[in-house]
Amino acid sequence: xxxEDLRKTYGKDILAVDGISFRVHKGxxxxxxxxxxxxxxxxxxxxxxxxxxxxGKATIDGLDIDADQAQVRRIIGYCSQDVGVDDDLTARExxxxxxxxxxxxxxxxxxxxxxxxxxxxxxxAAERRLKTFSGGMRKRLDLASSxxxxxxxxxxxxxxTGLDPQSRQDIWEYVKQLNKQGMTIFLTTQYMxxxxxLADRLCIVDQGRIVAEGTPNELKARVGxxxxxxxxxxxxxxxxxxxxxxxxxxxxxxxxxxxxxGLTTQEGLAIMTKNGSAVVTQVVRALxxxxxxxxxxxxxxxxxxxAFLKLTxxxxxxxxxxxxxxxxxxxxxxxSS
Amino acid sequence: xxxxxxxxxxxxxxxxxxxxxxxxIFLFFSLIQPLVWFLLFTQAFSAIGNIPAFKLLTGTSSYIxxxxxxxxxQTIASSALQAGIGLVNDIDSGFMDKMRVAPISKxxxxxxxxxxxxISTIIQVLIILLIGLALGVSIASGILGALMIFVxxxxxxxxxxGISLFVALTTKSSQTTLSVGLLTTFPLLFxxxxxxxxxxxxxxxxxxxxxxxxTYIAQAFQFLIIxxxxxxxxxxAFISIIIIGAISLGASLLVFRKKVY
Numbered sequence: 001x002x003x004e005d006l007r008k009t010y011g012k013d014i015l016a017v018d019g020i021s022f023r024v025h026k027g028x029x030x031x032x033x034x035x036x037x038x039x040x041x042x043x044x045x046x047x048x049x050x051x052x053x054x055x056g057k058a059t060i061d062g063l064d065i066d067a068d069q070a071q072v073r074r075i076i077g078y079c080s081q082d083v084g085v086d087d088d089l090t091a092r093e094x095x096x097x098x099x100x101x102x103x104x105x106x107x108x109x110x111x112x113x114x115x116x117x118x119x120x121x122x123x124x125a126a127e128r129r130l131k132t133f134s135g136g137m138r139k140r141l142d143l144a145s146s147x148x149x150x151x152x153x154x155x156x157x158x159x160x161t162g163l164d165p166q167s168r169q170d171i172w173e174y175v176k177q178l179n180k181q182g183m184t185i186f187l188t189t190q191y192m193x194x195x196x197x198l199a200d201r202l203c204i205v206d207q208g209r210i211v212a213e214g215t216p217n218e219l220k221a222r223v224g225x226x227x228x229x230x231x232x233x234x235x236x237x238x239x240x241x242x243x244x245x246x247x248x249x250x251x252x253x254x255x256x257x258x259x260x261x262g263l264t265t266q267e268g269l270a271i272m273t274k275n276g277s278a279v280v281t282q283v284v285r286a287l288x289x290x291x292x293x294x295x296x297x298x299x300x301x302x303x304x305x306x307a308f309l310k311l312t313x314x315x316x317x318x319x320x321x322x323x324x325x326x327x328x329x330x331x332x333x334x335x336s337s
Numbered sequence: 338x339x340x341x342x343x344x345x346x347x348x349x350x351x352x353x354x355x356x357x358x359x360x361x362i363f364l365f366f367s368l369i370q371p372l373v374w375f376l377l378f379t380q381a382f383s384a385i386g387n388i389p390a391f392k393l394l395t396g397t398s399s400y401i402x403x404x405x406x407x408x409x410x411q412t413i414a415s416s417a418l419q420a421g422i423g424l425v426n427d428i429d430s431g432f433m434d435k436m437r438v439a440p441i442s443k444x445x446x447x448x449x450x451x452x453x454x455x456i457s458t459i460i461q462v463l464i465i466l467l468i469g470l471a472l473g474v475s476i477a478s479g480i481l482g483a484l485m486i487f488v489x490x491x492x493x494x495x496x497x498x499g500i501s502l503f504v505a506l507t508t509k510s511s512q513t514t515l516s517v518g519l520l521t522t523f524p525l526l527f528x529x530x531x532x533x534x535x536x537x538x539x540x541x542x543x544x545x546x547x548x549x550x551x552t553y554i555a556q557a558f559q560f561l562i563i564x565x566x567x568x569x570x571x572x573x574a575f576i577s578i579i580i581i582g583a584i585s586l587g588a589s590l591l592v593f594r595k596k597v598y
Contacts, residue, residue: 045434048438049437049438050434050437050438070440073438073439073440074440076438078434078435078438080431080434080435081431082429082430082431083430083431084430084431084432084433084434084435085430085432085435086352086356086430086432087430088355088356088359088360089352089355089356093355097348097352098435098439100344100345100347100348101345101348101436101439101440101441102439102440103341103344103345103440129359145435146435
C-alpha cells in the first residue's frame with residue numbers, strides 16, 4: 001500500500017488530513033497512532049473507499065483507490081469504530097449476509113462462516129441474536145464479518161476502544177494470528193500499548209500530519225536515554241553521595257543525578273545511560289564492590305507515551321497509561337556492612 | 338453483473354424481511370393512525386354519503402367505501418417513512434459502512450430495502466381491506482381488483498419511499514426524515530381527491546389536487562372499489578407512480594453515490 005500526499009478538507013477551513021505519505025509493506029502490521037481528531041479515521045475511510053479524498057494518491061496492491069474502486073473493495077476488509085453488525089439478526093445470519101455481499105456461493109459460505117465462528121469462539125452463540133451479545137462478542141463478530149472474503153488487507157479502526165481487558169487481549173490475539181497467516185493489517189489506535197504490542201511499524205499522527213514513523217523501538221529510542229534509579233535507606237545522604245561518586249566514572253554511564261537531602265529518599269538517585277539493560281549489571285557490581293547498601297533499584301526504558309509527548313508536545317488523553325517499567329529482580333538488596 | 342445485482346438485492350431484501358418478521362410490531366404501528374381514521378372519521382362524516390351530488394359523482398352513498406382509498410394512501414405514506422428511517426439507522430450503527438465497503442452496488446442497497454417495504458405495504462393494505470370488508474365495504478372489481486390495489490399500493494409505496502430515502506441520505510437524521518414525512522402527508526391528503534370527490538372541492542383546492550399524485554392514486558383505488566376496472570384511472574395512477582419514482586429514486590441514488598460521509 002502506497003499513500004502519497006493524501007489530503008482531506010471539510011468545507012473551506014477544516015483540514016482533517018494534511019498531506020500524509022507512507023508505505024505499508026505486504027504482510028506487516030502497520031499502526032496509526034494518535035489522539036482523537038488526529039485524522040486517523042478520516043485516513044482509514046479514504047483508504048477503504050468510504051470517503052473521497054481531496055487530493056493525493058493511494059494504491060493498494062497496485063490498485064488505485066479511486067480508479068479501481070470496485071477491485072479495491074474485493075481485496076480489503078474493514079472494521080469500523082462503531083461495530084457494523086445487525087442486532088436483529090443472529091451471529092450466523094450476520095456472517096452469511098456478509099458472504100452474500102461478497103458473492104460467495106452458499107456451500108462455500110456455510111463452510112467459511114463455520115470456520116470464522118470457531119475462530120472468534122462464537123460457535124455456541126451462533127444462533128443467538130446480537131441484541132443479547134456483550135460488547136466484546138459483538139466486536140469479535142464484527143471482526144469475523146470483515147474476514148468473510150479473506151481479504152488481502154484488513155483495516156481496523158480503533159479495534160479495542162471501549163472493550164474490557166479480556167476482549168482486548170482476544171482481539172490482539174486474533175490480529176496477530178491473521179498477520180501470521182500473511183494478512184497485511186492497517187490499524188489505527190489511541191492506545192500506546194496496542195501500537196507497541198501489535199505494530200511492526202507505526203506512524204504517530206497529530207492534527208492530520210505524520211510527526212514520526214518507524215518501529216516502536218526506533219520511536220522509543222528517539223526519546224533518548226534509559227534511566228536507572230536507586231533508592232537508599234531513608235536519610236542516608238552520605239551513602240548516596242558515595243554511590244554517586246562510584247558510579248560517575250563507570251563506563252556507559254552518561255549522567256549521574258545529585259544527592260539532595262529528603263528528595264533522594266523519595267525520587268531516588270537517577271543514572272542516565274544509553275543502554276540500560278547492559279549497564280545495570282555493572283552498576284550493581286560497582287555498588288557491591290563499594291559495599292553500598294541499596295534499598296531498591298529500578299530500570300525504566302522510554303515508553304511510546306514519552307515518545308509521543310516529546311514528538312507532539314502533548315500526552316494522549318487516554319485513561320489507561322501504563323508505564324512500561326521493568327523492575328529489576330534484584331530490587332531489594334540489603335547488606336550487613 | 339445483472340445476476341450479481343439480483344443476488345445482492347435478494348440478500349438485502351431477505352435481511353429486511355427477517356428484521357420485519359422479528360419486529361412485527363412496527364407493521365402495526367404504522368397502521369394505528371390510518372385505522373383510527375378509518376373507524377372514527379368515517380363515523381363523523383358518514384352524512385357526506387347522503388349528499389345527492391356525492392352519490393352522483395362517486396357511484397356510492399357509503400362514505401366509508403369512498404374513504405377506504407384515503408386510508409390505504411395514508412398507510413402507504415406512513416410506511417414509506419420507514420424506508421428512510423431504516424437507512425438512517427444503518428448509517429448510525431455503522432452497518433451502512435459495512436455495506437458500502439463491500440463490492441455491491443448502491444442501488445441494490447436501496448432496492449433490497451424498497452422491495453421489502455413493498456411486502457409490508459401489501460400486508461398492511463390487506464389488513465385494511467379485510468377491516469373494510471368487516472365494516473361493509475365491498476370491492477366492485479372483485480379479487481382481481483384487490484390484486485390490482487396491491488400492485489398499485491406496492492408500486493406507489495416504492496416511488497413514495499424515494500422521497501424519504503432522499504431526505505434520509507441528505508440529512509442523515511431520522512428526526513428530519515420523520516417530520517418531513519408527517520408534515521407532507523396530511524396536507525397532500527386533504528389537497529387531493531382522496532377525502533372528497535374532485536368536483537366537490539373548492540376551486541383552488543381542485544387546482545392543487547389536479548397536480549397532486551395522491552389524487553390519481555386515490556381515484557384508481559376508488560374506482561376499483563366502487564365501480565370496477567376503469568383502465569384510464571389505473572393508467573393515470575401508473576403514470577404518476579413512474580414520474581414520482583423516476584425523480585425520487587433517481588435523486589436518492591445520485592445523492593447516495595455522491596454523498597461524502
